[in-house]
Amino acid sequence: MIAVEGLRKRFGRHLALDDLDFVVPEGEIFGFLGPNGAGKTTTIRILATLARPDGGSARIAGVAVDRDPYGVQRVVGYMPDFFGVYDRLNATEYLEFYGACHDLPAPRRRRVARELLELVDLTARASDQVDTLSRGMKQRLCLARALVHNPQVLLLDEPASGLDPRARIEMRDLIRELRRMGKTILISSHIVPELEELCTWIGVIDRGRVVEVGPKADVLRRATAGQRLRIALAGAGDDRLAAAAARVGTWTGVLDVEVVDGCLEAAIGPDLAAHRLLRDLVEAGFDVAEFTPLAGSLSDLFMRLTGDPEPPARANEEGG
Amino acid sequence: MDWRRSLRRVFLNPLVTKDGLSRMRSWRAPGAIALYLGLLGGFGVLVLRVALGAGGQSGGYTQSGGYAQIGSAVFTAMAMLQLALVCLFSPAVAAGAVSAERERQTLDVLLVSGVSPLSLVWGKLVASVAFILLLVVAAQPLFATIFLFGGIDFQQFAIAQLLTATTALAAAAVSLLFSVLFRRTLLSTVAAYAATFAGTVGTWVLGVILTIGAASQRTGFPELNPLMLFNPIQAMLMILQVPVIGVTVPAARRSTTLYTGLAGLVVAPPVEPWMVTVAAESVLVILCAAAAVLLLRGQRPMPWSLEPRVEPVHPGVEPQDQPVR
Numbered sequence: 001m002i003a004v005e006g007l008r009k010r011f012g013r014h015l016a017l018d019d020l021d022f023v024v025p026e027g028e029i030f031g032f033l034g035p036n037g038a039g040k041t042t043t044i045r046i047l048a049t050l051a052r053p054d055g056g057s058a059r060i061a062g063v064a065v066d067r068d069p070y071g072v073q074r075v076v077g078y079m080p081d082f083f084g085v086y087d088r089l090n091a092t093e094y095l096e097f098y099g100a101c102h103d104l105p106a107p108r109r110r111r112v113a114r115e116l117l118e119l120v121d122l123t124a125r126a127s128d129q130v131d132t133l134s135r136g137m138k139q140r141l142c143l144a145r146a147l148v149h150n151p152q153v154l155l156l157d158e159p160a161s162g163l164d165p166r167a168r169i170e171m172r173d174l175i176r177e178l179r180r181m182g183k184t185i186l187i188s189s190h191i192v193p194e195l196e197e198l199c200t201w202i203g204v205i206d207r208g209r210v211v212e213v214g215p216k217a218d219v220l221r222r223a224t225a226g227q228r229l230r231i232a233l234a235g236a237g238d239d240r241l242a243a244a245a246a247r248v249g250t251w252t253g254v255l256d257v258e259v260v261d262g263c264l265e266a267a268i269g270p271d272l273a274a275h276r277l278l279r280d281l282v283e284a285g286f287d288v289a290e291f292t293p294l295a296g297s298l299s300d301l302f303m304r305l306t307g308d309p310e311p312p313a314r315a316n317e318e319g320g
Numbered sequence: 321m322d323w324r325r326s327l328r329r330v331f332l333n334p335l336v337t338k339d340g341l342s343r344m345r346s347w348r349a350p351g352a353i354a355l356y357l358g359l360l361g362g363f364g365v366l367v368l369r370v371a372l373g374a375g376g377q378s379g380g381y382t383q384s385g386g387y388a389q390i391g392s393a394v395f396t397a398m399a400m401l402q403l404a405l406v407c408l409f410s411p412a413v414a415a416g417a418v419s420a421e422r423e424r425q426t427l428d429v430l431l432v433s434g435v436s437p438l439s440l441v442w443g444k445l446v447a448s449v450a451f452i453l454l455l456v457v458a459a460q461p462l463f464a465t466i467f468l469f470g471g472i473d474f475q476q477f478a479i480a481q482l483l484t485a486t487t488a489l490a491a492a493a494v495s496l497l498f499s500v501l502f503r504r505t506l507l508s509t510v511a512a513y514a515a516t517f518a519g520t521v522g523t524w525v526l527g528v529i530l531t532i533g534a535a536s537q538r539t540g541f542p543e544l545n546p547l548m549l550f551n552p553i554q555a556m557l558m559i560l561q562v563p564v565i566g567v568t569v570p571a572a573r574r575s576t577t578l579y580t581g582l583a584g585l586v587v588a589p590p591v592e593p594w595m596v597t598v599a600a601e602s603v604l605v606i607l608c609a610a611a612a613v614l615l616l617r618g619q620r621p622m623p624w625s626l627e628p629r630v631e632p633v634h635p636g637v638e639p640q641d642q643p644v645r
Contacts, residue, residue: 048432070434078432084424086338088345093338100334101433145429 001026001153001184002047006056009042009208016042018208019056024186024201026152029179031199031216032188033298035306039208040188041081044157047186048078060153074102077146081158081188083138085130091117091141092126095148102149116144120174136167143174154178154185160194172198196298206306220298229274231264231281232290244286251277263290335435335443336450339417343451356405356455360398361462367397391469396560398466399480402459403556406452406484407520410491411512414448416505417496418616423505437616441609445489445496452488456481479559483594487552490601491516493608500612524553555597 002024009017017039024030034040045051047058049069057064063071086094092113099109117123120140125133130141139159146154159175160168175198179185189195195202202219204212212219233244245257245264253272258265268274278291343349371390418440421427430440460481466472495512502508527548534545548554 048428050428050432070436073432073434076432078429080425080428082425083429084426086342086424086426088342089338093341097334097338098429098433100337101430101435103434142429149434 001028001061002030002186003059004043004047004056005058007043007046007053007058008055009039009046009051010054016208017046017053017056020205020208020210022203022210022213024184026184027179027182028184028201029175029199030184030186030201030203031195032186032203032205033190033192033195033302034188034205035190038205038306040190040205041157043205044078044155044186044188047072048076048155049073050078074149075152077149077151077154079142079146079154079156079159081161083142085133085138085141087131088129090127090129091122091133094130094141095144098145098148104149112148112150116147119147119177120144121170134167136163136170139163139167139171140174143171147178152182152184154183156185156187158189159187160189160191168194192299192302202298204302204305211305212301216298219301222301227268228294229264229266229268229277230290230292230294231266231288232262233264234287234289236262236287240286244281247281247284247286248277251280265294333439333443333446335440336447339444339447340450343447349451352409352451353455353458356409357458357462359405360401360459363401364394364398364462364466367394387469388471390471391466392471392560394469395463395466395472395477395480398463399484399556399560400553402456403484403487403552406456406488407491407516409455410448410452410488411495411509411516413451414445414492414495415499415509415512417444417448418499418612419502419505419508420499422503431616437613440616441496441500441612444499445492445605445609448492448496449489452492453485456484456488476559479594480556483552483555483559483598486598486601486605487520490519490552490604490608493605493612494519497608497612497615500615520551520553523547524551527551527554549593549596550600552597552601555594558593 002022004020004022007017007020008015020039020043032040032043042051046053047060047065049065049072053066057066059065060072061075063075065072086097089097092110095113095116096109099112100106104112114123114126117126120143122133122137122141122144125137130138133141143154143156143159146156156175160171163171172194175185175187179200187195187199196216200216201214202212202216203210204219212222214222231244231248233240236244241259241262241264245259248254248264248266249257251272253269254277255267255269257267266277268277274291274293278288281288281291368390371393418427421430431437435443463477463481467477491512494515495508498508498511498515499505502511527545530545530547544554
């Protein structure tokens with residue numbers, strides 16, 4: 001549904017997107033993950049026809065974003081990370097206005113506004129002026145606005161930013177509901193657990209390049225390929241732990257061993273057979289009380305893939 | 321975007337409805353109408369009292385044609401004030417049309433909602449001018465009462481209103497261009513007022529100085545400087561036959577004056593100066609609207625554009641880019 005190939009975008013001397021490639025299959029929730037400034041917002045703005053790429057191509061539902069922006073706008077609903085609302089318009093009028101922008105006939109506009117307000121649970125606030133709504137309600141209203149022309153694809157840039165936990169859960173449920181309605185959804189975020197729970201596909205972007213992409217299960221499997229083991233020894237003192245660490249460290253395939261909270265944690269490569277390491281420790285006389293592979297998570301993968309030292313100036317930046 | 325949709329957007333632009341609804345729900349709209357009518361009516365009454373007082377002292381207003389002179393004087397004063405007021409109101413209404421959308425972060429959403437830059441500029445221009453025209457229309461009963469005195473024919477009245485309307489449109493178009501050019505409404509408003517002042521009072525004063533300078537070097541009927549022929553103040557004064565620089569330009573001389581001043585021709589078709597002004601203002605509207613559309617499209621980087629080409633201060637910061645159209 002979304003196909004991005006070799007996308008490049010430069011702002012002055014800064015290369016924001018560097019040969020970006022990824023695809024989003026139809027009907028999936030694609031989590032676009034990356035640290036602040038990685039290029040998420042630039043990518044989404046290009047897909048939404050708000051920015052022009054310097055090179056490469058991007059297609060949504062077969063329509064090239066730089067060749068036919070109006071064609072893209074017909075199939076895309078866009079929700080920016082920061083947005084405002086008009087004052088002195090109520091929620092129904094707000095949606096009807098955008099319906100008119102998308103050339104919906106007046107009777108259909110009213111019906112669509114009513115249905116969308118119901119979908120985002122704002123029917124009770126239909127007559128309230130939009131600038132009096134809470135942040136969470138405005139987010140939901142903005143999502144309803146993005147749906148006013150019934151697009152196939154939704155581009156949501158940090159849809160849950162600034163929301164309280166309850167509003168986040170409501171937003172998450174809403175996005176799931178939209179997937180059930182057949183929408184293809186691309187969500188950008190730098191909040192990993194949020195995406196891990198919600199998405200079916202994951203793309204990790206760092207410094208303008210996609211460093212990992214695929215179905216969530218595959219990405220997580222790859223994340224655990226080089227796993228960590230937690231090894232607890234019964235009644236072991238510091239000397240005993242140090243001896244065990246030294247023995248574990250002699251194994252080929254063990255990348256690193258450290259003592260964490262009175263236990264050993266070993267990073268092992270994919271070629272190491274963990275059961276042989278366990279047998280060796282037992283045969284060496286260590287009383288192994290726990291030998292547990294630590295579950296790989298998207299957070300681990302994210303930290304590993306985007307963990308290169310950053311220039312100091314990036315530390316306090318917002319946006320992505 | 322097909323032509324039928326474009327045509328529909330000309331007459332049924334959702335922005336006009338939305339902006340109109342928003343504007344009329346604010347206390348500012350009735351406040352502006354009340355202020356406008358109050359100033360115009362108050363000024364008219366003041367001029368009327370002065371004229372009646374002057375006429376009473378000389379016994380002039382009781383003579384034949386005295387009321388007509390009073391009517392003409394009051395109408396002229398009110399028409400000039402109306403021109404000044406629309407020049408004051410137009411930038412206030414139009415200078416924030418696009419920059420305010422940017423400031424409240426609604427422009428991006430608008431541009432991905434099937435609204436083309438042309439449709440956006442057209443909608444904003446119509447919405448702004450519609451309010452100014454509402455003020456002009458609301459003032460018509462005030463002007464109508466002046467007809468009771470006589471001294472003004474319908475043609476003068478109609479042309480004065482047309483000139484006021486086109487001047488309002490031109491001021492709104494210039495203000496709208498600044499609204500696209502500048503990110504901040506405050507800045508665009510200041511620039512719009514400066515441009516409107518320069519284009520009306522500035523060119524008129526300059527034209528008067530140049531005309532006086534030229535008249536001192538020649539004898540006979542003073543030629544108006546061509547600059548003044550594009551000036552709405554001068555056009556209004558000539559419609560109302562107000563003497564400028566000590567002379568009233570007779571109707572028979574106007575067209576000749578125009579063409580002599582412009583191209584040195586002696587024989588010319590009968591073109592009235594107000595026609596030149598209206599035509600010039602219409603061209604200005606088209607140019608400003610076209611420039612605004614091109615700026616919004618972001619396809620014509622203009623060297624004089626005051627929108628900086630945003631570059632990140634640090635690697636990783638992603639500036640807001642111009643939209644693709």
